[in-house]
Amino acid sequence: MGRFHRILEPGLAILLPVVDKISYIQSLKEVAIEIPSQSAITQDNVSLGIDGILYYKVIDPYKASYGVEDAEFSITQLAQTTMRAAIGHMTLDRTLAERNQLNATIVQAINNASEDWGIRCLRYEIRDIHPPHNVVQSMHSQVSAERSKRAQILESEGARQAAINVAEGQKQSTILASEALKAEQINRAQGEAEAILLKAKATAEGIVQVAKAISEGTGGTEAVSLTLAQQYVSAFANLAKEGTSVIIPSNSHDVASMVTQALNIYKNVNGQRTHQVPTSTTSNHSSSLS
Numbered sequence: 687m688g689r690f691h692r693i694l695e696p697g698l699a700i701l702l703p704v705v706d707k708i709s710y711i712q713s714l715k716e717v718a719i720e721i722p723s724q725s726a727i728t729q730d731n732v733s734l735g736i737d738g739i740l741y742y743k744v745i746d747p748y749k750a751s752y753g754v755e756d757a758e759f760s761i762t763q764l765a766q767t768t769m770r771a772a773i774g775h776m777t778l779d780r781t782l783a784e785r786n787q788l789n790a791t792i793v794q795a796i797n798n799a800s801e802d803w804g805i806r807c808l809r810y811e812i813r814d815i816h817p818p819h820n821v822v823q824s825m826h827s828q829v830s831a832e833r834s835k836r837a838q839i840l841e842s843e844g845a846r847q848a849a850i851n852v853a854e855g856q857k858q859s860t861i862l863a864s865e866a867l868k869a870e871q872i873n874r875a876q877g878e879a880e881a882i883l884l885k886a887k888a889t890a891e892g893i894v895q896v897a898k899a900i901s902e903g904t905g906g907t908e909a910v911s912l913t914l915a916q917q918y919v920s921a922f923a924n925l926a927k928e929g930t931s932v933i934i935p936s937n938s939h940d941v942a943s944m945v946t947q948a949l950n951i952y953k954n955v956n957g958q959r960t961h962q963v964p965t966s967t968t969s970n971h972s973s974s975l976s
Contacts, residue, residue, distance in 0.1 A: 693747055710751035716743045716808060719758055721765050723816070726773040728781055734773065735816035740765050740796075741808045749804025757805055761796065765810060768795040778817065785812050 723737035742761055744750045754760050772791045773781055781788065789810050796807040817825070 710747070712744050712747040712750050714744055714747070716741055717758075719762060721762060721769070721810075723814070724766050724770065726770045728773055728776060728778045730777045732778045732821055733818060734778070734781065735814075736769060736773065736812060737814055738765070738769065738810055738812045740810050742796075742800075742805050743808055744804060745806050746804030749802060751804075754803045757803055760803065761800060761805060761807070764796055764799055765792065765807075768792050768799075769810075769812075771795075778821070782815065788812065 718739055718741050721738045721740055723735050726734050726736055728734060740761065744757070750757050769788075769792050772788055772795070776784070776788065789812060792810045793807050796810070800807065
């Protein structure tokens with residue numbers, strides 16, 4: 687009779703004619719409604735056109751019937767205002783990049799406001815975002831500039847790496863060349879040292895053989911005299927070739943006297959060595975006897 691009596695559960699229900707009347711029929715299924723496109727201004731003053739889809743479900747038929755006059759219209763208007771308010775706290779870049787966060791914010795705000803309506807918002811999906819034409823062109827220019835910047839950076843990095851590789855190669859080449867030169871100089875020095883040592887050993891061996899031939903063999907003195915005479919003549923010949931002014935001794939024409947003088951020097955030196963050996967031997971015997 688004009689007031690709420692009961693909620694009819696699914697199944698068979700008996701109504702009294704004239705007394706009982708079904709005033710509202712509520713579906714407990716999930717309902718999807720389209721949110722019309724609307725204009726919203728972002729935090730950085732960019733006007734956007736946004737539309738979406740809202741999914742809701744009636745959880746309390748009594749509140750959905752008597753708590754609000756038109757549940758679908760009311761929740762549609764609530765979704766639009768909530769979305770406009772949420773976008774006003776976000777910049778354009780955040781609006782485009784953080785759709786999921788924006789959807790969650792709208793769902794939470796709708797559920798807080800529609801609690802007394804017996805309706806629960808399950809999810810909200812932003813379908814399209816329409817920035818102004820000039821903003822779209824600016825975004826395209828920005829993307830193009832960013833890509834050009836990345837290309838230039840990559841190109842410069844490639845040139846830098848190539849220069850580093852070339853420098854590293856030159857460095858390694860220089861190091862290897864210096865090491866090769868060092869090894870060559872060491873080998874040459876070792877070869878020259880060995881050659882000098884062998885030459886010295888050969889000279890010493892020749893001197894020993896010459897001394898042995900002079901002291902023991904017959905005709906050794908005559909051979910040395912002949913050699914000294916030849917070297918004497920060769921030395922004066924070389925002096926005459928090297929310069930125009932030559933200083934020579936007064937008796938340079940007497941080769942025999944020069945050879946004799948050299949032999950006498952050799953005999954004196956050899957005699958001194960012969961006398962030194964017995965003396966040292968005697969001193970050794972005397973020290974041992976004492």
